[in-house]
Amino acid sequence: MVVPATLLSLIIILKKLWQGCSSNRHNFIEELFNFIASKTPSHNLAWDIGTGNGQAAKSLAKLYKDVIATDKSPKQLEFAANVPNVQYICTNPKMSICELEKKVGKKSSVDLVTIAQALHWFDDRLHFYKQVIKKPNGIATWCYKLPNINNSVDSVFNKYYNVQPDWEPTRKSVDDKYKTIDFPFEPICDNNNNVVHLVFQTYLE
Numbered sequence: 001m002v003v004p005a006t007l008l009s010l011i012i013i014l015k016k017l018w019q020g021c022s023s024n025r026h027n028f029i030e031e032l033f034n035f036i037a038s039k040t041p042s043h044n045l046a047w048d049i050g051t052g053n054g055q056a057a058k059s060l061a062k063l064y065k066d067v068i069a070t071d072k073s074p075k076q077l078e079f080a081a082n083v084p085n086v087q088y089i090c091t092n093p094k095m096s097i098c099e100l101e102k103k104v105g106k107k108s109s110v111d112l113v114t115i116a117q118a119l120h121w122f123d124d125r126l127h128f129y130k131q132v133i134k135k136p137n138g139i140a141t142w143c144y145k146l147p148n149i150n151n152s153v154d155s156v157f158n159k160y161y162n163v164q165p166d167w168e169p170t171r172k173s174v175d176d177k178y179k180t181i182d183f184p185f186e187p188i189c190d191n192n193n194n195v196v197h198l199v200f201q202t203y204l205e
């Protein structure tokens with residue numbers, strides 16, 4: 001088959017962009033994982049849901065004996081980092097708890113569940129995921145907020161960001177910093193019973 005040159009260029013550019021997702025993406029700050037890991041008494045198995053290219057999974061692999069990293073997209077997993085104690089599994093979003101138990105682990109067998117910048121796609125499944133978590137361990141989920149540079153840069157950036165007719169409505173909870181998601185877990189509190197808020201500042205390279 002003869003592929004026209006313009007189409008071929010477009011395919012090459014799209015392929016490079018797609019692969020770029022894995023090489024140019026952020027790395028989460030290690031302090032975040034150290035904090036989360038300090039809250040689970042044992043460190044045998046972590047499950048990273050919606051792992052994408054495995055950014056969180058590879059950091060978890062330094063702190064947990066085994067990591068299972070799942071995503072519904074086989075293409076995302078194809079570009080995930082190869083780490084000996086991380087097992088990548090493609091999961092169907094509609095999987096039953098029995099099917100998940102076979103792939104991930106039995107009820108109360110997982111020390112930690114993480115969901116990095118992906119919960120807004122499946123927050124209705126939180127109760128479902130809760131069942132595999134070993135008590136009193138828990139779930140950690142986070143999203144990244146918009147960057148702030150200074151007033152002149154931010155005002156231009158926000159103008160374009162707010163023209164977003166193609167955003168899925170579910171992404172609104174990212175703009176709300178996940179505060180609008182019904183979260184069926186107890187928050188982590190300090191010694192004075194105040195909910196712990198952590199803010200990490202980092203730079204994209």
Ligand SMILES: C[S@@+](CC[C@H](N)C(=O)[O-])C[C@H]1O[C@@H](n2cnc3c(N)ncnc32)[C@H](O)[C@@H]1O
Pocket residue numbers: 025049050051052053054055056070071072073076091092093115116117118121122
């Ligand atoms: C924005 S990416 C985040 C990837 C990665 N966790 C990170 O922080 O870079 C969202 C990921 O969620 C995955 N995803 C969306 N819906 C899903 C579902 N129902 N089950 C599993 N993964 C899902 C997508 O395929 C995508 O890889």
